[in-house]
Amino acid sequence: MTDRSRDGLRPSLDQPRRGFMPRFNIALVLPAQLTMMAVVIVPTLIILWLAITDWQPTQAIPWYDATPVWFWNFYDLWYDERFVNAVGRTLFVVGVCVALELGLALGLALLFLDEWPWRRVAVSIIILPMMIIPVDAANAFFMLFNERGPINHMISLVIGAPFEFSWLSHPTWAMAPIMMAEVWQWTPLMFLLVLTGLMNLPQNQVRAAIVLGASPVRIFFKVMLPLLAPVISIALLIRSIETFKIFDPVYILTRGQPGGSTETISMFMYNGAFVYFRMGYIAAAALLVLVVVISVCLVLARPMTKHS
Amino acid sequence: MSSLSAQGLSKSFGDLCALSDIDFEVADGEFFCVVGPTNAGKSTLLKTIAGLHRPDSGHIHLGGRPVTDLEPRARNVSLLFQNIALFPTQTGRENIGFPLRAAELPESEVANRVEEVAAMLKVGHVLDRLPQTFSGGEQQRVAIGRAIARPCDLLMLDEPLTNLDARIRIALRIEFKNLHRRLRQTLIYVTHDQVEAISMSDRIAVLNQGRFEQIGTPDEIYHRPASVFVAQFIGQPPMNIIGAEIQGDGDDTLLAGPGFRVPVADLETLESAGRLPRQLSFGLRPEALRVAKTESAETPFPGQVVWVERLGSKAVLDLRFAEQIVKAVVPPEHATAAEGPVWLGFTPKAEHLIDSERALFFR
Known part of the structure; x- marks a missing residue:
């Protein structure tokens, strides 16, 4: 209902000054328009074209001369188990990683809400992983989860028996180190976002809840969390988009192996485009993924419009 | 028996001394006004009594029970903040019901009590709306409703009428007086407005720079001020x-x-x-x-x-x-x-x- 009334305003905003200094207006927006053309529209058009061809750079045909196959690429993708699995796996990784990050970040942020000695130093230590180049972080996890690496060593110390498990070549478990690397590296960002949100909560409402006799748990869930909802939904949105593109840990730790069991969307596209050189097919996959990402974003962005 | 008794309360924030050696008692069912200029320590006094601040020294007894070391929710007091602080994500009904649910009353009882309070304060029509749609007076009434919904030993109101325009202020002033008469609720009312203090209260305490300059009935305060500060703060134009x-x-x-x-x-x-x-x-x-x-x-x-x-x-x-x-x-x-x-x-x-x-x- 509110949307409709807002729409009602639009014509009145558009109507005045249609021809007001047209040249000056064009000059103002031209740089932005050209940039948009260069980085968004032209590549999208190329992708749209490639997606309906079977172009492969190895065939020695220029991309604009490629043979159209029309919608067969999409048909093939629909029945390509490897692609469908990669999409499902990526959504699973997004769901689990982002949820873990949010849970950890909320806990940490509550801990850091009160003033205590060395708090600033502790904050800088906590956000350190975020500063590390993702490839390096992934390499560190490759080292940690090596068959004879520190993780296995520590487990064997705890259980008191030799423990050798090849994490990275186990079809079920290989995903775990990848997701751990992701959570380790990006919880700090979530933490910063949530902490900023918590610190900006109106203190008086929290105080009011305290004097009204609410328990800390009730205050957190009934007062703080609803107030934090816009911040959390933005944090979730940012991290979901980022996690959907997860590449570095997968590339460094497994390259999608064993047997494609850790292949995420970006890994699938990398393999398809730069290992098998099936540009047309992967262009079609990229278009499909774009649709998925936009739908997820719209769903996550909904609470924000509701609150404003 | 006095409902509230405070002895030797002191509180400072760093170098700033907010309260120094405050002694006073509030009788059961009394309408007690604390009046003073901005930064006199009025809000600090209320927050200390409510348990949001820990006093540096001194003792607080509520209904004869020592509460100085108790958590706010164990004190059975209610405090209405100056800036209202309704929960923006909760409807009027949820706001008024909040302290009742916090006390873990059964839902049916919560619903009844909310209706009862809303009827008394004439805010039945806003119960299902969010606070952002309320007018200033409605916000104030709902906040008052939230503060009085749960019966408490001591109700404290921190400049409850400050943010309102004059017409609503006078109407609510009368309502407070009626409310107090009806509930016989022990009440501490903080204001910087001497007219409010004189017109409503049984006794007034004049607070200045963290100290009580004088405690007395409105008549005493007006006719027999203890200090030049009181004489010039109470009365318009001043003495x-x-x-x-x-x-x-x-x-x-x-x-x-x-x-x-x-x-x-x-x-x-x-x-x-x-x-x-x-x-x-x-x-x-x-x-x-x-x-x-x-x-x-x-x-x-x-x-x-x-x-x-x-x-x-x-x-x-x-x-x-x-x-x-x-x-x-x-x-x-x-x-x-x-x-x-x-x-x-x-x-x-x-x-x-x-x-x-x-x-x-x-x-």
């Missing part, structure tokens, strides 16, 4: 303070200053009558100043009206007299309500003699 010299003694004691010599009324009632210093000053309420167009036994001293402020039902005169500006209140149609020479008269009261050095009234 005039005029420097004078004591002349003579016994029954012939006179107060003399530039352009006047007057006897003091009931000087013998003053305990320190025999020990008054020669130099002192005295307070004079603007309405105790007699002003006339002609000289008479009642108005023997010449003065000059330099400014007239007309306030509808009365006029405030700025008079040049005794080498300073003093204020007088007269009816608006009064002959002297125009700039020009006038004649003045007054009879200082014994209880309005001021020890100039300590800024306190002689007793």
Whole structure:
């Protein structure tokens, strides 16, 4: 209902000054328009074209001369188990990683809400992983989860028996180190976002809840969390988009192996485009993924419009 | 039995001393007003009683029970903040029900109580809406409802009417008084507005720089102020303070200053009558100043009206007299309500003699 009334305003905003200094207006927006053309529209058009061809750079045909196959690429993708699995796996990784990050970040942020000695130093230590180049972080996890690496060593110390498990070549478990690397590296960002949100909560409402006799748990869930909802939904949105593109840990730790069991969307596209050189097919996959990402974003962005 | 008793409460934030050595008691069912200027420590006092601040020293008893070390929710008090602080994501119903649910009452009881409170405060129509759609008065009423929904030993209101426009303020002032009469709720009401304090409360405490200057009934505070601060804070326009010299003694004691010599009324009632210093000053309420167009036994001293402020039902005169500006209140149609020479008269009261050095009234 509110949307409709807002729409009602639009014509009145558009109507005045249609021809007001047209040249000056064009000059103002031209740089932005050209940039948009260069980085968004032209590549999208190329992708749209490639997606309906079977172009492969190895065939020695220029991309604009490629043979159209029309919608067969999409048909093939629909029945390509490897692609469908990669999409499902990526959504699973997004769901689990982002949820873990949010849970950890909320806990940490509550801990850091009160003033205590060395708090600033502790904050800088906590956000350190975020500063590390993702490839390096992934390499560190490759080292940690090596068959004879520190993780296995520590487990064997705890259980008191030799423990050798090849994490990275186990079809079920290989995903775990990848997701751990992701959570380790990006919880700090979530933490910063949530902490900023918590610190900006109106203190008086929290105080009011305290004097009204609410328990800390009730205050957190009934007062703080609803107030934090816009911040959390933005944090979730940012991290979901980022996690959907997860590449570095997968590339460094497994390259999608064993047997494609850790292949995420970006890994699938990398393999398809730069290992098998099936540009047309992967262009079609990229278009499909774009649709998925936009739908997820719209769903996550909904609470924000509701609150404003 | 007193509902609240505080002994030796002190609280400072770093170098800033917010409360120092506060002692007072509030009787069961009393309407107790704390009045003072901005930054006097009023809100700190309430938050300390509610348990949001820990006092640096001192003790608080509620209904005879020591609560100094208790968590806020174990104290059974309620506090309405100055800035209302309704929960913006909850409807009016959820806001009023919040303290009831916090006390883990059964849902049916919560619903009944919310309806009851809403009916009393006439906010039934906003229960299912979010606070952002409320008018200022509705927000205030819902916040009051939230504060009184759960029965408590002590209800504290921190400048509850400050953010409202004058019309709603006066209406709610009457409602508070009615509410208090109906619930017989022990109430501490904090305000910087002396009119609110005088018109509503059983007793008033005047707080200044973290100390109580005086605690007393509105009449005592107005007619027998303890300090110059109280005398000038309570009453609009404030009490005039005029420097004078004591002349003579016994029954012939006179107060003399530039352009006047007057006897003091009931000087013998003053305990320190025999020990008054020669130099002192005295307070004079603007309405105790007699002003006339002609000289008479009642108005023997010449003065000059330099400014007239007309306030509808009365006029405030700025008079040049005794080498300073003093204020007088007269009816608006009064002959002297125009700039020009006038004649003045007054009879200082014994209880309005001021020890100039300590800024306190002689007793």
